[in-house]
Amino acid sequence: MSFKINWDALGIATSIACAIHCAVLPLILTSLPIFGTNIIDNEAFEYFMILVAFIIGANALWHGYKRHHHKTSPYILFGIGILLLLxxxxxHEWQLWFLVPAVIAIVYAHFRNYQLCRRANHCHTSDCNH
Known part of the structure; x- marks a missing residue:
């Protein structure tokens, strides 16, 4: 049995986790500073999450580009999303105005990459995006 990672699915999950962290966590976990933990508005943690999203996303998109579809549109969408996260x-006072389109761009880049991989002429097996 062979284990393969669907990098686009992992990229989408990472983007959604980032969105949840940025939008929902401050509303639910406002008591964390009482316990000495502060991941809300923690700049190092925020940049770490952006770096993780970039590394996973770039890997997923590179794989799809190199092995399957050779289209740059997912990279362009992904780049726009990462720039919006930065x-x-x-x-910071405009963070939600940047966050929503950033997550949409990144998730759509992974979805588009997935679609292009599936539509590639040589792509007829279930492990096409791995």
Whole structure:
């Protein structure tokens, strides 16, 4: 039995986890500082999450580009999403205005990459995106 990672699914999950962290966590876990834990508005943690999303996303998109479809549109969408995540960090008072389109762009980039991999002429097996 062979274990293969669906990098696009992992990229989508990472993007959604980032969105949940940024949008929902402050509303639910406002008591964390009482216990000495502060991941809300923790700049190092925020940049770490962006880095993780970038590494996983870039790997997923590279695999799809190189082995299956040779289209740059997923990379462009992904790049826009990452830039919006970085803008969210720079202009913190506008973070939700940057976060929503960032997550949409990144998730759609992975979805588009997945679609293009599936549509590739040589792609007829279930392990096409691995």
């Amino acid at each position: 803008a969210k960090q720079l202009w």
